[in-house]
Amino acid sequence: MIVEKKKKRVSKKNKAAWRKHSDIRDVEDFLEDQRLEERLGHFDTKKDEEIFMLDTVGEGKEEEKPDVKPLSAKEQKRAKLNETPRCFQILLPSSKVEDPNKKRNTVKATGSKPSDLSKLTTKRKIEKGVLQKQIELTKKNIRIAREKKRKSKVIRQTFDKNLWSADLEAKGIPATLCEEFISPEAQLHNVHTTQRLRAKPPPPKMVVSRMAVEPPHPGVSYNPSFQEHQDLLQQVVKHEEKMMKKEAHLLRVTNKMFRKVTAQSKENQWIEEMSVGLPQPHNPQTDEQSGSDGEYRAINPPVQNKKKDHKARRKQREMIEEKERKKREKIDKKKITDLYKLRKLQASITKKEKLLEAERKKKEMKKKELAETALPELNAHKAPLKEPEFVPPEELSGDLRTLSASKNLLRERFESLQRRGVLAASRVMMKKKRRVKSYFKAGHKVTDQDVEKYMNKINKKNKLTVSK
Template identity: 25%
Template sequence: MATSNKAAELKAKKSMSSSVGAPSQRSQSTRKGKRAWRKNIDIDEVEAGLEELRTEERVTGSTLQKKTNDELFVIDVKGDDQVRKSLPKFSTSLLSSAKILAQRSAVPALQSRTTSSSLKRKTLTHEEKDRLLRMGKRVRKGPFNAVIDPTEVGAGSAMLEMSEAVKSSGQYDMWNRNGSEEITPEWETISSKPKKVKAPTLPNPRSFIEVSAVPSPHEGTSYNPPVSAHQDLLRTAHEIEERRVKEAEEMAKTKEKMEKARRVAVAEDVLGFAPGMTVQEVEGDDTIVDGTEEVMPTKKIPERKTKQERRKAEKLRAEKRALAEKLANKRLLASVNAAKSLRKAVGKTSAARERLRSEQQEKVMQEKLKKGLAGQRLGKHLVPEGNVDVQLGDDLSESLRALKPEGNLFKDRFLSMQHRALVEPRVPVIPRRGNKLKEYEKHAWKRFDREQ
């Protein structure tokens, strides 16, 4: 029984193979001689370690022991924004067959022969070629295929190179005050690309308007209104119409003044001088009234001062001037020490005043916008206020049967949208006809009077 177990173990040891694929022989038929011992040494751990190093070299190009810490580790301080985009999706590249084919060694392949890319020939310049010929004392040919004598000065084996002065010739500008730096013209520094202008962030007036889409009408617009409400509405319509008439009169006066100025300019061009410069001749003398000659008041001429008085006045003026200068210098010296504090105080007060003014303006504008944009300028044009629909006392109908419809719903809706800043104000554009209509009078109608 023991012999059979030993045979089974021996058979299992003989069939055992290495992890790397090479056959291994663990069982020994004999232990005679050193060759048998050397042949059956167990080196599986060494082979596994070497195989790991080869795998690392194939994947990374070299072993991990030879790489620095910067190549192996990265400190991530920002994070990856593309994690969601890089999540695995179905792709043919994620198949096992594609992964096996994509595994390529990082070690460059061996080349059996030299190629044009592996050999990079260095092109020699004419000067380098001459220098090498001089060093090798080879025959050199000059112009017209003539052999240059190596015993000449500068033509032998001596390595004569160009001096720094010759190499840098033509680069120094003696008129440049800044030294060797070249002055770049201003037009080269200006970029041709236009700068992007940021759009200002302004509040939308629509957010402050509290006008309803369909405002409630005035009480005086009813078909049977109260007397006080009707009179109030009539008064409002009268004020609006009076203001329009006044504006029209002012516009007419302005146009008349402009026309008058244009006529005066034309008259100046014709006459050569302004029309108002003509002087009428006085026929009679207006100085004599009722036989008595009118006496014109004479202006008192001041007496001439003496030299002593002039010197005294000049001395007094000089003393006043000196006192004023002294006072001004004193104030200036006192303000120099407090200049910084004064500047800060003035800056704070001006900033506070400007902030208060802007807040007040914004508050007033918001209060105006609450009632809508009626009568305010938005862009090029004014937002129209709209007409007041009111009937006179004689036109009022006391019953719904006799009521006549007035106004235009479309116009009212459009004005409401303009007041709520939904539609910009526009001026109605009347289309012009390209061809004028020609009227012809028929021959029969020409003799209408005669036939009668």
């Protein structure tokens, strides 16, 4: 029989070879003992009473039990309240290893047993009728929702629709698509699931009534007459005054409503408000001026309760009666004068009513005219109003070749389409420019010219920011 000898030197470059040819049982036993001590606790830290039991009775003798009165059933239940239920003991940790996360939130499991406090609260709610009201309200909401759902279902009573007819209108296709040049597949494809296309609003009448190109004012010409130029100047001045008045109104009701306070006055005001009710500091100068000798004196002097005599009371009563008599005489006199003024009052009322009726008709006519000439509203945005154009006298050249363009033709045509109702009004959405940072990547291929070019670029940017 050949006995295979164990090799003295073996390769241990792999984990499997290391485990095969290495004896690590002593290390595993030591780690196992260490884990056991962590679970059950170290013997060094335990007391003798926890490890050993002191036998003071001896063998064959029973230990004398103290005469203790047994607890009643109610007291036993109360004592068990602080104990953990047996069904939850398996969830408690049996290991002595500390939790690495000491601030762990304890989450109560769903369906856990209610506490005595929650039972007491529920009992009080039942006695007060709160739970019964909640149940009735829930039933009422369910009934309302069921009725609403039932009413929303429309049941067709007449069955006169022919599903197999060749009429495309019966299939929900509008008449605008029922043409011989459009195939039935294309017609059905363009119909939404609602079986009807949304009705397109008719074009506004203003498209037809307004002129495509409005004639400009004669004063806008490159060679206008003096009178026409002055008329246009007056229109521009009125427009500017109106805009300035509007801007002043906005400034008045926003910024001008709040008074400006300096930092020092604001601090003094804050100190004065915070020191209300606090004892004031002693100031000898004010004491000398007031002439105070340190003695306490009331602000209001004491008042004596001086009784009135019979004569003073009689005079007071007669004065009140005389005042009331004059007041009644004045009222009676006004009644008599009002009787004579009835015709005059009636005439003034009739005149005022006529004025109000005329103003009302005037407002209605003006409102009607504005409605007829108002810009069409195809969306929430308002069409831009046309501002008056004006060329200053110093810029007038008298020649078309030397005349500088004052407006953008494309923009003017676009706004004209919006004013006439051909296009819906829009707003200019300004995008925020993204600030892109540039970095210089150094390398062996970078030349002095590249560095100089980059530094010039940085200096130029810095100058622009400083000037702004």
